[in-house]
Amino acid sequence: MGGGLINLKYCQHWDETFCKFLKGLASHKPLVLCADLNMAHEEIALCNPKGSEKNAGFTPQEQQGFRKPLQAVPLNDSFRHLYPNMAYAYTSWTYMTNTQS
Numbered sequence: 001m002g003g004g005l006i007n008l009k010y011c012q013h014w015d016e017t018f019c020k021f022l023k024g025l026a027s028h029k030p031l032v033l034c035a036d037l038n039m040a041h042e043e044i045a046l047c048n049p050k051g052s053e054k055n056a057g058f059t060p061q062e063q064q065g066f067r068k069p070l071q072a073v074p075l076n077d078s079f080r081h082l083y084p085n086m087a088y089a090y091t092s093w094t095y096m097t098n099t100q101s
Helices: 009-026 058-070 078-081
Strands: none
Touching: 009 058
8 A cells, every 4th residue: 555554553543642632722722723734634635536545645544533633623624614625726745756746
């Protein structure tokens, strides 16, 4: 699969820990998260979603791990909130396959 997904178990552990951390913060005050998490959780964020399903950053396991804190806290993908159907406005790029060129 992709680059071997050698960090998948670590990423899944990080997702769980990060979700708990965000929920803890959100229980005390309003929360805004500004971050580049190197992950695409929707097909519309990628130029070639079908060809990327086995690549790190877009596997079903990673998508599920990314969606969990979005739903649990809850948080919104601000770009997709403002432009839910805007095609060709890719929000996820990988340096590994030279997708930006």
